[in-house]
Amino acid sequence: MSTRLRKGQAPTKRMAHVWDASKCIACGACVMACTSTNNPDMMMREEKGWNSIASNIRRIDSVSAQGRPEVLLVQCQHCEDAPCLNTCPFGATYMDDNGMIRLDPRMCSGCSYCVTSCPYNVRWFHPDSKLPKKCMGDTCLELVDKGLQPACVQSCPAGARDYGDLNDPNSSVSVTLRTKRSRRLLENAGTEPKYFVVEGS
Amino acid sequence: MKPTEQQAISRRKFLIGSAAVAAGVLLADKGWVDAQPFFTPEGVDVEGLERAGYLVRHTICHQCGAGCGLTALVKKDAPPSEENMLIFGNQHPEHPQRGMCGRGATAPYTWNSPLRLRKPLKRVGERGEGSFEEVSWDQALDEIAAKVREIVERDGAKAMAFSTHDYKAEMQLLAWPLGSPNVISQASTCNTAGVVGRRWMMGSGFDHHATIDPDYDNIRYVLFPGxxxxxxxxAVHRLAKAREHGAKVVFLNPAHPDVAFANSDWIPCVPGTDAAFMLGVAHVLVSEEKYDESFVLNQTNLPFLLKADGKPLTQEDLVADGDANVFALMSVDGEIVFHDAAGIQPELTYAGTVTLADGSDAAVTTAWNRLVTHLADYTPGNAAQITGVPAATITRVARDLFIMRGVVEDTWYNTRNGNDTDVIMGLMTVNALLGNLDQVGGLGVRLGSKLPGMIGRASDGTVSLITGDSFLMEHTKTIDKEIYPETNATFDAVFQGILDEQPYPITGLMLVGATIFHRDPNVARAIEAIKKLDLLVTVDIVHQEICDWSDYVLPAEMFLERDHIKGIGWTQGISVALQRKVTDPPAGVDARPDAWIMLEILRRAYPQRAAMVGHYDWMSDVATWKNEWMHPIEELRIEGLANAWNRDPAEVRRELEENGFITFQPKQYGLTPYNRPFASPSGRLEVYAFRPVLRGYREHGFATYFDPPAYTMPRAEDEFFLVNGKSPIGGSGVAGLAFPTQYLVDNRLWLNPADAERLGIAMDDEVEVEGLDTGWKAKVNVNVTPRVIAGTAFVYSYSGGHRQKVVADDPRFAKLSKGLAPHWFSKSWVDPITGSNSNNASVRIRRA
Known part of the structure; x- marks a missing residue:
């Protein structure tokens, strides 16, 4: 079971998501698996903030500078210098010793500072609890606490997702990031995100 | 993998590694703590799970027609609910179609959807109004049976027509004993062009869209036209692996497919011009001598001699009492030889004169020479003018295909523009020149599974069930084949029968899983036809738009609720899969099996005819029927399958239940056509298709480009091609109505930025779309995106424009009513020979 870090403590692991855009076929299986795994009560309900299903993953369509159509899957970046953590007035948002940004619902007032401070706009409000939700959801946290893969990684039929420890040079994510060209989102925002996008050729 | 190793894995380890443990944790999270210990990194203890009160059920996904392998875990003795079952992709590493995509992921959303049909419905308002009353199964079936009997006795059995996407055999159980041959599927709006094109070039048995597929595991270069x-x-999974190994993946399409996001090249082309592209590629291959000469000489009919009238020179032409089905070639020794002789060494470029049996001389030339002349019109420059693809790109694709020993995929859904059969012929011409058939990394030909069907009909009209029951049918020719001689199924002929009463009247129609308004072009005409029917019955899972127009709507079992065995398509080896019942329908859903519904209507109309197919009044109880009729038939099919492969039926049954599938034979390369000839007249891959020439359908047998005849060509600056395609999430009749589809599938109209700027249209603006041929008008929001070529508009099919009342009345599904159904605008042009219909259209677009 992971533990909450105190101020000044460094995580023992730096767990990171890798999304390989060169493999993703935009089939939506991860988006739906996230909902049915983490928020089954929301399977037939709209997430009104994003005007979408209640998933912790958002799809954004865009165009590259060269005019090539692109799709981007965005979720919590588990930033090493997370604005949401710094702006939370109640200490509800915290980093655990895996380097994951988590929420303690017992301490959350639903003030939404974390939602508005996130430069990636990846948090949403549960319409009943009025508390913010994001990656990882409760069930996925159970999975990763046991050293397993989250739902999005398991459900991907194209092998486009991975999750692992950046501190372990032999982890699959470390190997991927060493051998393939990747980028982080809003690199210059100073958030030090741990969500990596492997780029296609 | 050796069979013994596979068996060892299958019993205990259908999941392996972290996936197994993860599934266990998911179970625990759902309150299934007792099940968790059986999920370990070493595998899953199926027997332990079953002892502890859990069922493991492998099944076949049916959220679309692809039939991928799923696995479900279900609590024994618990009421059916989402909480009591967990569905995920079959994880067996040897399963040829294992996994769950975006469409499969909608299955749990469909099972207990608010749109699920729950009781038999009888129309109480006007057709199209969507007003129904719930009635009992007995009332619905009795009233339908009485109406069927009235139609049969008044208009004849042929006046009853039937249509479906996937349940043809079930419908034949009713139609054939009635005496109606008219079970006509949706093929003409899906695959007819490809089926006919392949049949013309390779013959029956090699024409199905799931028979020939790239060898993805070893592919080096694959081009997907359309x-x-x-x-x-x-296939998606194996293609992803192929990309990892460096395979080049290229899509030719007016709109950018979602799968092309994954490190693929997208070549945008003008709609309806794929044949010109293929012939441009063929031109480069021939002119630069980049073709497989041995394959061309020995496996194609390009060395065969043609007469001046375009017909092949035959033995009958040359020898008294010669055979018209034996074709002539010129040997390298300068002697005429016949194609059925052994050891032929043909001359590829012969042109000259031969003396015929009647003593006259005739000029002949090889099909190769004719091809070279034919391709002169398709220089890369000329093809570029037609397709909008730069000539350099066409040349590069041709060279890459040759250098990398690539293949062109032979498509699935291809009925778009009215000139689509020539697209298939064009791409198979390229494949013939590349000569990469049935080789490692080539275009593989899959052999049949030998799985016997439930019901079949011989050419003399004798209908036989696998049980041994049989009877004779008087009329066996379907109405579409009376109009379109080469079709595999053209439903438009039923509309002609209803509206024009030609060649004879159709007055009753039954549909099983047939989303007419999102399947058949020209919705206004479909409505006109439906209004004229005396009886329309729809059997489905969810409330489709066609239900609102039906006299009776009957709820059918979903794939999660049924047992069935079927072959696996789009594979290299020969595999069969078992669809096992995972759960009962949810509370409040009184769904019945499609076959039982058909048989009960038959029994209530004509009990003695039901007896001809082994169905009796004591089978009116569904559970009894399943035990006494359905299960014995499935067992007989398994027995027939086992016998065909010299296996023990009980062992086959056990393996199917344990793994969900059996691969009876892995891929054997180099078989077709090298050691197993095609079923074409020559036994070869006929680049010059003899069949349409010999039957007088065509003047010559080559693929040709001609402007799409299916719609008025767009000319003015506000006129566009309207094309459509399937999304990986909502791209089927069932998945299109799933809750997530309305959020995850874009139901706006795509326009290229250059077109939007010219018309003063910005992102999300509302525009009015008007069909140039149908006049249908609709409003829709626009997505301005480079994902569609200039001059063309695109919408996803199935994912918008749902107009049924239950959708409009339920705010949770309101977004499904937005967007367009492309068939509002397509006019239903049907090729007079192939019977292939067309889904694309042309439209005028203005700011609303």
Missing amino acids: RSLNAPIG
Whole structure:
């Protein structure tokens, strides 16, 4: 079971998501698996903030500078210098010793500072609890606490997702990031995100 | 993998590694703590699970027609609910189509959807109004049976027509004993062009869209003309692996397919011009001598001699009492030889004169020479003018295909523009020149599974069930084949029968899983036809738009609720899969099996005819019927399958239940056509198709480009081609109505930025779309995106424009009513020979 870090403590692991855009076929299986795994009560309900299903993953369509159509899957970046953590007035948002940004619902007032401070706009409000939700959801946290893969990684039929420890040079994510060209989102925002996008050729 | 190793894995380890443990944790999270210990990194203890009160059920996904392998875990003795079952992709590493895609992921959303049909419905308002009363199964079936009997006795049995996407055999159980041959599927709006094109070039048995497929495991270069490859998921998965190994993947399409996001090249082309592209590629291959000469000489009919009238020179032409089905070639020794002789060494470029049996001389030339002349019109420059693809790109694709020993995929859904059969012929011409058939990394030909069907009909009209029951049918020719001689199924002929009463009247129609308004072009005409029917019955899972127009709507079992065995398509080896019942329908859903529904209507109309197919009044109880009729038939099919492969039926049954599938034979390369000839007249891959020439359908047998005849060509600056395609999430009749589809599938109209700027249209603006041929007008929001070529508009099919009342009345599904159904605008042009219909259209677009 992971533990909450105190101020000044460094995580023992730096767990990171890798999304390989060169493999993703935009089939939506991860988006739906996230909902049915983490928020089954929301399977037939709209997430009104994003005007979408209640998933912790958002799809954004865009165009590259060269005019090539692109799709981007965005979720919590588990930033090493997370604005949401710094702006939370109640200490509800915290980093655990895996380097994951988590929420303690017992301490959350639903003030939404974390939602508005996130430069990636990846948090949403549960319409009943009025508390913010994001990656990882409760069930996925159970999975990763046991050293397993989250739902999005398991459900991907194209092998486009991975999750692992950046501190372990032999982890699959470390190997991927060493051998393939990747980028982080809003690199210059100073958030030090741990969500990596492997780029296609 | 050796059979013994596979068996060892299958019993205990259908999941392996972290996936197994993860599934266990998911179970625990759902309150299934007792099940968790059986999920370990070493595998899953199926027997332990079953002892502890859990069922493991492998099944076949049916959220679309691809049939991928799923696995479900279900609590024994618990009421059916989402909480009591967990569905995920079959994880067996040897399963040829294992996994769950975006469409499969909608299955749990469909099972207990608010749109699920729950009781038999009888129309109480006007057709199209969507007003129904719930009635009992007995009332619905009795009233339908009485109406069927009235139609049969008044208009004749042929006046009853039937249509379906996937349940043809079930419908034949009712139609054939009635005496109606008219079970006509949706093929003409899906695959007819490809089926006919392949049949013309390779013959029956090699024409099905799931028979020939790239060898993805070893592919080096694959070009997909018009196919988006969202399914089946095994092919998607293997293609992803191929990309990792450096395979080049290229899509030719007016709109950018979602799968092309994954490190693929997208070549945008003008709609309806794929044949010109293929012939441009063929031109480069021939002019630069980049073709497989041995394959061309020995496996194609390009060395065969043609007469001046375009017909092949035959033995009958040359020898008294010669055979018209034996074709002539010129040997390198300068002697005429016949194609059925052994050891032929043909001359590829012969042109000259031969003396015929009647003593006259005739000029002949090889098909190769004719091809070279034919391709002169398709220089890369000329093809570029037609397709909008730069000549350099066409040349590069041709060279890459040759250098990398690539293949062109032969498509699935291809009925778009009215000139689509020539697209298939064009791409198979390229494949013939590349000569990469049935080789490692080539275009593989799959052999049949030998799985016997439930019901079949011989050419003399004798209908036989696998049980041994049989009877004779008087009329066996379907109405579409009376109009379109080469079709595999053209439903438009039923509309002609209803509206024009030609060649004879159709007055009753039954549909099973047939989303007419999102399947058949020209919705206004469909409505006109439906209004004229005396009886329309729809059997489905969810409330489709066609239900609102039906006299009776009957709820059918979903794939999660049924047992069935079927072959696996789009594979290299020969595999069969078992669809096992996972759960009962949810509370409040009184769904019945499709076959039982058909048989009960038959029994209530004509009990003695029901007896001809082994169905009796004591089978009116569904449970009894399943035990006494359905299960014995499935067992007989398994027995027939086992016998065909010299296996023990009990062992086959056990393996199917344990793994969900059996691969009876892995891929054997180099078989077709090298050691097993095609079923074409020559036994070869006929680049010059003899069949349409000999039957007088065509003047010559080559693929040709001509402007799409299916719609008025767009000319003015506000006129566009309207094309459509399937999304990987909502791209089927069932998945299109799933809750997530309305959020995850874009139901706006795509326009290229250059077109939007010219018309002063910005992102999300509302525009009015008007069909140039149908006059249908609709409003829709616009997505301005480079994902569609200039001059063309695109919408996803199935994912918008749902107009049924239950959708409009339920705010949770309101978004499904937005967007367009492309068939509002397509006029239903049907090729007079092939019977292939066309889904694309042309429209005028203005700011609303």
